[in-house]
Amino acid sequence: MAESPAEGTTGAAEREVLTTRQGHPVHDNQNQRTVGSRGPATLENYQFLEKISHFDRERVPERVVHARGTAAFGYFEAYGTVGDEPVARYTRAKLFQEKGKRTEVALRFSTVAGGRDSSELARDPRGFAIKFYTEDGNWDLVGNNLAVFFIRDALKFPDLIHSQKPDPVTFERQPANRVFDFISQSPETMHMVTLVFGPRGIPASYRHQEGFGVNTYKWVNAQGHTTLVKYHWSPKLGVKSLTAAQAAQLQAQDLGHHTKDLYDAINRGEFPEWELRVQLMDDHDHPELDFDPLDDTKAWPENQFPLRPVGRLVLDKTPENFFAQSEQLAFGTGVLVDGLDFSDDKMLQGRTFSYSDTQRYRVGPNYLQIPVNQPKNAKVRTNQRDGAMTYHVDQGGANPSVNYEPSITGGLKEATYPTPDEQGPQITGRLTRARIERTNDYQQAGERFLLSQPWEQDDLVANLVGALSQTDRAIQERMVWHLFMCEDEYGRRVGEGLGITADDVRELEPLASQTLTEDEQHRASHLGKNGPRDVTALTMTHCVTNDNTVI
DSSP states (O other): OOOOOOTTSOOGGGSOOOBOTTSOBOSOSSOOOBSSTTOOBOTTOHHHHHHHHHHHTOOOOOOSSSOSEEEEEEEEEEOSEETTEEGGGTOOOGGGTSTTOEEEEEEEEEESSSOTTSOTTSSSOEEEEEEEEETTEEEEEEEESSSSOSOSOGGGHHHHHHHHSOOTTTOOSSOHHHHHHHHHTOGGGHHHHHHHTSGGGSBSOGGGOOEEOOSOEEEEOTTOOEEEEEEEEEETTOEEEOOHHHHHHHHTTOTTHHHHHHHHHHHTTOOOEEEEEEEEEESSOOTTSSSOTTOTTOOOOTTTSOOEEEEEEEEEEOOSSHIIIIISOOOOTTOOOTTEEEOOOHHHHHHHHHHHHHHHHHTOTTGGGSGGGSOSSSOOOOSOOOOTTOOSOOOOOSOTTOOSSSOSSSOOOOOOOSSOSOOSOOOOOOOOOOOOSOOOTTHHHHHHHHHSOHHHHHHHHHHHHHHHTTSOHHHHHHHHHHHHHHOHHHHHHHHHHHTOOHHHHTTOOOOTTOOOOHHHHHHHHTTTOSOOOOOTTOOOTTOOOEEEOOO
16 A cells, blocks of 8 residues: 655655656656666766756856845835825836835845855845836846945955955955055945944844935936936834844854744744835036935935835745756846936946946846846837847747848837937046045044944944954054044044054054045044034935844
8 A cells, every 4th residue: 555645745646746857757867878777877878968068057156246145025115205296306217106006026145245055144234126017128226235346446346345354365354464554544434334243234124224325316307307316215123234243153053044933923924024215316417415425435424314114025936946046036227217327427337338248247148137137017029130049939020031220121129219319418528547635534534433322333333443453563553543534432442452652643644545534534534533423314225213122
């Protein structure tokens, strides 16, 4: 008598039949075809060759950055307004216009520097990348859990990442000397360093972290008027972070803590939710500000540029296949829909080439034909053909032989642009290689320190002292000089942990790459004696309460 299936399992008669990729039924999945039971194996073992050769190719090259990540799916629901104004006043993007309108989304969380199998509890920025499957095609909003970035020019991005990656000789992971060698020579990193080395560098979970577009984009309305915009995602559950000691305790038990937490919550029906809020600014260079609004190392103060709600995002589904729907999920900052546009942000323009180019290398020239990357609510019609792993032929015109444009014999035609193509401020200038004028590398980092909670300041100082203790004395001194330039107490406390005072570094000259303002020259000449910055009434982007998680 046949044994009954175990409790909770499906009986053999109810199961689907295993097949090859060609759809052929597999009659024996335990034994190769051989000459006799002991072999040798025959060359025409088609089932085995297909199975093993695919297995040999199961891994595509991992992402150079954001390799460790996980995806989930859900929807974005628009409010139809931006704050208390109609959203159409600022953008004609269709997904925002109608109250209650839902758009399917895929969201991939990630870490930046670690490899595919690294810990999700490492100190690192977290990627927060969203693909909206809109009726006008896909929109990718690629950001992080922190509102600023390390650098302001994409030319420096490979150097930044190389400094955070393993030593190319010993392959030691993130030696502090390499990390801070780069940072100490790049003062624009001070704001991001203040965030990453504080508790926000280790979120308690993906569900308890914020998301930011980081780059400055533009909204375009029906009249072609443009407005600068910054995107913020605020978690409904609030912001919670871990200290280094708490993260180490959890990491000892589970390298994939954040993925498990996210998927367990969704499977319990506790769907994570974020509110999308935006900051808006007139589209020009704003000479009245002490920073450049296109500088990714700066936040826009909320007391000057308030957050305005525009919708909410809910995650209610996990991947059916992790590789197909998370590893192959691909994003690009250049993927915008009508009503959204680029700003002149130097980092954004560099990322727009890099992100899509890395997917063509990593997944293949037809990565956009993979189901998770295809538009769901818009038809695709291109003249692009062939290439490795062509999944289907894009819809063409009436004459399938015409794969070019222009044509009068049935090919595709150009769309009509909704407004005059000229938009935004007029730009004039000479070709040059120059940094922006208003660098102001220290002010917001100092303000961030003062606006942090005491437990965040304590953790930040301890983490910096621990890391800098492993570096050369010259790097330590330059970092302490930078931190005193940010804020007296910041430099003093880290310096005390390293045995370095303001007097020890007072005679250091600014870096050759720096041009200090009069205010910064004054701070340098009074190093450690400038007194605290005035943060009265200042509300900086994402200075929301950060709760320390109890484990």
